[in-house]
Amino acid sequence: MRNVIVFVEHKGGQTRKVTFELATEARALADALGGKAHAVVLGGGAGGLAERIKAYPLDLIHVSEDGDVDRFLIDPAIDYLERVAKSAGPSLILVPNTMYGRDVAGRIAARLNAGMAADVTQFGVEGGRVACTAPKLGGVAITTCLFKNTDYGVATVRPNAFSAQADGSGAEIVAIEKPAGRSYAMTIEDDVEEASGELGLEEAPAIVSGGRGLGGPEPFETVLKPLADALGGAVGASRAAADAGWVPYSLQIGQTGKTVSPQLYIACGISGAIQHKVGMRTAGTIIAINKDGASPIAEFSDLVVVGDLFQIVPELTKLVKESKSS
Amino acid sequence: MRFSIPEVSGSVKIVVTVKLVPDTNAEKKIDPASKRLVRAGMETVLNPYDEYAIEGALKIKESLGGDTTVTIFSMAPAASKEVLRKALAMGADDAVFLTDAGLEGSDVWGTAFAMAQGLKKVGFDLVICGGLADDGSTGGVPGALAEYLGVPGFTNCRRVDVTGNTLKVQRETDSGYQVVTGAMPALVSVTMAIGEPRYASLKGIMGAKKKTIATLALADLGLDHAVGGDGAKTEVATIAAPPVREKARIVEAADGAAGAKVIFDLLKEKKLV
Numbered sequence: 001m002r003n004v005i006v007f008v009e010h011k012g013g014q015t016r017k018v019t020f021e022l023a024t025e026a027r028a029l030a031d032a033l034g035g036k037a038h039a040v041v042l043g044g045g046a047g048g049l050a051e052r053i054k055a056y057p058l059d060l061i062h063v064s065e066d067g068d069v070d071r072f073l074i075d076p077a078i079d080y081l082e083r084v085a086k087s088a089g090p091s092l093i094l095v096p097n098t099m100y101g102r103d104v105a106g107r108i109a110a111r112l113n114a115g116m117a118a119d120v121t122q123f124g125v126e127g128g129r130v131a132c133t134a135p136k137l138g139g140v141a142i143t144t145c146l147f148k149n150t151d152y153g154v155a156t157v158r159p160n161a162f163s164a165q166a167d168g169s170g171a172e173i174v175a176i177e178k179p180a181g182r183s184y185a186m187t188i189e190d191d192v193e194e195a196s197g198e199l200g201l202e203e204a205p206a207i208v209s210g211g212r213g214l215g216g217p218e219p220f221e222t223v224l225k226p227l228a229d230a231l232g233g234a235v236g237a238s239r240a241a242a243d244a245g246w247v248p249y250s251l252q253i254g255q256t257g258k259t260v261s262p263q264l265y266i267a268c269g270i271s272g273a274i275q276h277k278v279g280m281r282t283a284g285t286i287i288a289i290n291k292d293g294a295s296p297i298a299e300f301s302d303l304v305v306v307g308d309l310f311q312i313v314p315e316l317t318k319l320v321k322e323s324k325s326s
Numbered sequence: 327m328r329f330s331i332p333e334v335s336g337s338v339k340i341v342v343t344v345k346l347v348p349d350t351n352a353e354k355k356i357d358p359a360s361k362r363l364v365r366a367g368m369e370t371v372l373n374p375y376d377e378y379a380i381e382g383a384l385k386i387k388e389s390l391g392g393d394t395t396v397t398i399f400s401m402a403p404a405a406s407k408e409v410l411r412k413a414l415a416m417g418a419d420d421a422v423f424l425t426d427a428g429l430e431g432s433d434v435w436g437t438a439f440a441m442a443q444g445l446k447k448v449g450f451d452l453v454i455c456g457g458l459a460d461d462g463s464t465g466g467v468p469g470a471l472a473e474y475l476g477v478p479g480f481t482n483c484r485r486v487d488v489t490g491n492t493l494k495v496q497r498e499t500d501s502g503y504q505v506v507t508g509a510m511p512a513l514v515s516v517t518m519a520i521g522e523p524r525y526a527s528l529k530g531i532m533g534a535k536k537k538t539i540a541t542l543a544l545a546d547l548g549l550d551h552a553v554g555g556d557g558a559k560t561e562v563a564t565i566a567a568p569p570v571r572e573k574a575r576i577v578e579a580a581d582g583a584a585g586a587k588v589i590f591d592l593l594k595e596k597k598l599v
Contacts, residue, residue, distance in 0.1 A: 073497075074479070075478075098500055099498065103468075103479075103481050106438070106466030106469025106471075107473050109434075110435075110469070110473035113439075113551070113559075115433060116435055116466055116470075116560070117560060118434070118466065131563060136565075137356075141356045141363075141565050144562070144566075147560055148560060153559070153560075156466065186507070187506065189504075192505075193502040200501075255374075263598060264596075264598045274351060274352075275351070285593075285598060298576060302571065302575070303574060303577065304574050305588055306577065307578070307579030307580075308579075311582025312582045313586075316589050320590070323590075
């Protein structure tokens with residue numbers, strides 16, 4: 001593989017920071033491989049978004065605003081992506097490690113008979129081959145895998161693992177021709193936003209997470225959310241809190257929930273069972289607020305504050321807000 | 327591509343893919359010498375996400391009645407075959423176990439490719455997968471399977487309704503959900519919101535002992551690509567232990583303000599505010 005193709009996930013032209021992280025990393029990889037850096041933007045709003053992505057160091061941005069991409073589940077997007085991949089030649093395809101990204105990765109890898117690397121946090125190029133480093137088994141091991149052949153490869157990339165740097169270089173925007181003779185079987189009848197405008201947990205740079213110690217659903221809104229907002233982050237939860245029905249499962253972090261790696265993780269009233277640990281242990285700075293200093297969470301935190309979270313968190317929110325306004 | 331379209335309404339052949347993983351509640355360690363997971367004393371269990379897939383399948387079977395069947399399909403080393411009894415005890419009708427020394431060392435691509443050929447062999451109207459594997463694999467497998475099977479792949483479903491030959495699903499997205507319709511044969515993957523997996527009853531456990539676990543080998547699949555370690559498209563170069571986090575500083579907070587100050591000072595020091 002010589003080229004790098006970024007699959008851009010977005011909704012109506014709204015995208016997340018990971019898109020720009022991938023665009024930046026694509027440049028570095030393409031240079032190391034001696035190829036070109038591409039991006040693919042599909043569906044409603046693609047044109048406008050491509051103009052924004054242009055500020056990042058890509059060579060070509062392939063665009064289609066075909067309505068089929070939003071009317072039918074995933075299949076049209078894969079057809080377009082395949083078309084770009086085939087025309088670019090042997091490539092590494094980068095997709096964000098999100099719910100949709102994982103689907104895209106599996107589909108395009110099978111379509112191209114390509115190898116797959118998951119949840120990548122670091123890339124390297126060794127002797128013309130791409131090496132992908134990723135935490136496995138909930139961060140117990142850090143593995144580096146190499147793509148064996150030089151055809152196609154697909155990597156899902158962990159959000160927040162790479163930096164995004166615009167250089168205003170102005171990639172060329174090109175239209176993708178519609179793949180002919182396709183019909184699509186999965187019709188999207190309705191698309192409902194339940195958490196509109198909120199940052200995805202996997203992409204949040206800071207997470208304030210609550211467990212059994214919260215005692216009910218309200219403190220997630222009244223105590224944790226203000227701190228998460230002040231930090232520009234998101235609220236998460238332990239399995240105990242999700243099982244109790246205090247928060248939806250989509251907020252659950254851990255072995256049977258989401259794996260996150262924010263720069264800052266504040267665990268409130270979470271004891272730190274293995275179930276939870278494997279979902280967050282690779283976070284940058286981990287702070288626990290707990291009644292019990294001997295909880296297992298102390299074993300993988302940087303700081304444990306023993307005290308009443310209902311008093312500490314609001315005070316901390318105040319301090320963070322003041323620091324922003326000053 | 328068509329497999330076995332149900333001719334009689336209420337007669338759907340459901341196949342649930344199940345991965346077998348090291349005990350999810352055990353602390354995992356890597357042996358620094360062999361760079362492999364230390365499996366000594368570690369039980370093999372059903373991937374917890376796949377228990378939700380089994381639950382989803384049994385719910386559909388109950389809603390359809392008739393001759394609907396649920397078959398468990400798993401690809402794993404021979405020694406773990408009996409772990410599938412748990413799935414049968416939950417209420418699945420039978421199981422197919424794909425096992426072959428030649429499959430060992432398969433990467434994600436090889437796993438999906440071989441499983442797809444196995445599923446074609448078994449035949450299905452509806453394949454149901456769990457959303458993710460618990461041992462750190464990709465979550466890309468359901469999509470890859472759908473692609474190799476040439477059927478629609480409805481991923482991350484929290485609700486699946488089957489009427490005649492049509493499917494109507496609610497699938498979770500990062501920001502909400504979508505309602506998507508299509509026809510069988512198809513593949514769906516389910517999320518935990520599909521419903522808590524049922525416990526096996528004593529009757530179920532006893533009955534499972536008599537249920538059939540058929541075996542498939544690599545030669546039965548007639549693959550046109552090499553799989554296993556030789557056919558893998560990726561290879562593991564290194565396995566390292568994660569950087570060790572320094573021992574936590576533990577501070578007793580006299581009151582809310584004092585606790586907040588300690589945290590805020592660390593945030594400032596790390597330039598997080």
